[in-house]
Amino acid sequence: MSTANKAALFQKLPSTDELLRQSDMQALIAQEGHSAVAESIRVVLARLRQEISEGQLDEKSLDLALGGLSAAVERQLRQSLSYSLRPLVNATGVILHTNLGRAPLAVAALDHARATASTYSNLEFDLAAGERGKRDIHVDRLFQKLLAEAVLPEQAGGKRVGTGASPVQVERSSAAVSTIVVNNNAAAVLLALNSLAEGGEVIVSRGELVEIGGSFRIPDVMSKSDATLREVGTTNRTRIADYERAINERTRLLLRVHRSNFEITGFTEQPGLDELVALARSRRLPLMEDLGSGALFDLRSVGINGEPGVLDSLRTGVDIVTYSGDKLLGGPQAGLISGRPDLVARMRSNSLFRALRVDKLTYAALEATLLAYVKHDHDAVPVLRMMRLSKEEIARRAEKIISDVESGQLQRLKLQLLDGESVIGGGAAPSAVLPTRLIALTHADLSADELNARLRAATPPIIARVEDGRVLLDLRTVFPDQDANLATVLASLS
Numbered sequence: 001m002s003t004a005n006k007a008a009l010f011q012k013l014p015s016t017d018e019l020l021r022q023s024d025m026q027a028l029i030a031q032e033g034h035s036a037v038a039e040s041i042r043v044v045l046a047r048l049r050q051e052i053s054e055g056q057l058d059e060k061s062l063d064l065a066l067g068g069l070s071a072a073v074e075r076q077l078r079q080s081l082s083y084s085l086r087p088l089v090n091a092t093g094v095i096l097h098t099n100l101g102r103a104p105l106a107v108a109a110l111d112h113a114r115a116t117a118s119t120y121s122n123l124e125f126d127l128a129a130g131e132r133g134k135r136d137i138h139v140d141r142l143f144q145k146l147l148a149e150a151v152l153p154e155q156a157g158g159k160r161v162g163t164g165a166s167p168v169q170v171e172r173s174s175a176a177v178s179t180i181v182v183n184n185n186a187a188a189v190l191l192a193l194n195s196l197a198e199g200g201e202v203i204v205s206r207g208e209l210v211e212i213g214g215s216f217r218i219p220d221v222m223s224k225s226d227a228t229l230r231e232v233g234t235t236n237r238t239r240i241a242d243y244e245r246a247i248n249e250r251t252r253l254l255l256r257v258h259r260s261n262f263e264i265t266g267f268t269e270q271p272g273l274d275e276l277v278a279l280a281r282s283r284r285l286p287l288m289e290d291l292g293s294g295a296l297f298d299l300r301s302v303g304i305n306g307e308p309g310v311l312d313s314l315r316t317g318v319d320i321v322t323y324s325g326d327k328l329l330g331g332p333q334a335g336l337i338s339g340r341p342d343l344v345a346r347m348r349s350n351s352l353f354r355a356l357r358v359d360k361l362t363y364a365a366l367e368a369t370l371l372a373y374v375k376h377d378h379d380a381v382p383v384l385r386m387m388r389l390s391k392e393e394i395a396r397r398a399e400k401i402i403s404d405v406e407s408g409q410l411q412r413l414k415l416q417l418l419d420g421e422s423v424i425g426g427g428a429a430p431s432a433v434l435p436t437r438l439i440a441l442t443h444a445d446l447s448a449d450e451l452n453a454r455l456r457a458a459t460p461p462i463i464a465r466v467e468d469g470r471v472l473l474d475l476r477t478v479f480p481d482q483d484a485n486l487a488t489v490l491a492s493l494s
């Protein structure tokens with residue numbers, strides 16, 4: 001198209017002011033305000049200008065576009081005023097899916113956050129004394145209850161009572177395990193390393209120098225914390241003697257990192273946690289473990305073995321553990337540091353702690369989540385409820401959805417039930433899976449990827465897996481009150 005022709009097309013475009021004076025725009029302004037409407041007009045006109053200059057519009061198609069200008073402005077306005085962050089249905093069966101927001105929160109967590117954050121609260125106010133208080137006491141007391149069992153006699157500073165052959169009882173001090181909260185586990189590791197090892201060396205196995213999604217790399221965090229990484233062993237084999245040899249006068253800390261997203265199998269060796277504890281004690285060095293997921297719930301009860309829990313590590317004698325709030329714990333995004341009170345106190349007094357602290361929403365959600373654990377109300381925490389769902393319960397729901405969908409006229413969509421596996425995700429071992437029943441979808445006219453895209457375009461969007469040319473839906477991660485809508489969307493694809 002010639003420059004002259006384009007100039008003629010540009011001439012046809014109304015000005016923002018002209019449009020603003022139109023009656024339909026005046027109606028929109030009454031609803032949403034002048035500046036939002038003016039902004040939408042500008043965006044729509046800029047788009048048309050762009051299309052003219054790229055030669056995508058001729059006179060006819062421009063006239064058509066101008067005829068629909070008001071509608072285009074309204075669409076733009078609705079889009080700009082709607083939320084970008086939206087709820088969706090997770091039918092992937094991955095319980096802790098980082099891209100999908102990890103742990104959904106317990107209802108009590110949301111209620112508590114709403115109640116305490118929509119007004120003023122005693123976040124940092126000691127009501128009894130009428131003075132400034134500490135924001136971490138609200139959850140530290142609950143962590144103390146939940147982790148009390150982990151306290152070893154020498155850590156507790158408690159005295160052994162009982163005589164002769166009677167079992168040794170331990171009198172526990174109430175503050176035997178301290179916990180502080182920061183923004184996420186990456187921040188927890190940064191704060192712990194900086195507080196315990198700044199200017200010194202930290203010994204870690206080469207087989208544990210992990211990268212977790214979102215560019216969390218232990219060596220990078222280590223250098224930001226001003227500690228020097230002292231790698232020992234090889235990728236597949238590290239022995240306790242390797243740690244022992246690397247200890248020198250600059251050593252400040254022994255570090256164990258949970259291999260969250262990969263496994264090393266075959267010719268491998270890694271010292272037991274108890275061996276590391278013994279070495280750390282004998283050399284008077286603290287031992288820290290970055291657990292990543294950090295369950296407060298015994299995963300063995302749902303058939304998952306070999307995933308260490310926070311209690312297991314503390315009981316074995318690890319001095320400091322770091323873990324996420326929104327992984328297996330099932331709470332809000334947070335980084336938790338639990339362990340020896342003198343070490344945690346050093347972290348609390350580090351100025352980095354102030355920079356990494358969390359807000360009242362996090363404390364409220366975390367407090368309510370922990371209270372569910374204290375009350376043994378595990379089904380109140382969505383990720384725990386999902387882990388505890390049996391294959392039979394999932395199968396029953398899947399059968400109901402299939403029969404609801406098939407009660408309509410099914411022509412092109414085919415649904416099938418299959419055995420499969422749900423994945424814990426979020427830093428539990430890749431092999432941590434639970435047996436499930438899957439709904440497999442195929443369509444006469446749509447490929448699996450196209451079918452999957454249709455599900456994503458539903459309201460709310462449905463996120464599924466594609467495997468072997470089929471779309472797979474796992475109801476383990478779908479809330480039961482989302483089943484009916486899922487069936488309706490599937491029926492609409494038939």
Ligand SMILES: *Cc1c(COP(=O)(O)O)cnc(C)c1O
Nearest residue numbers: 184185186260291292293324427
């Ligand atoms: C997930 C994970 C982290 C990062 O935790 P965030 O809470 O996402 O910051 C660090 N270390 C390990 C071992 C993890 O699994």
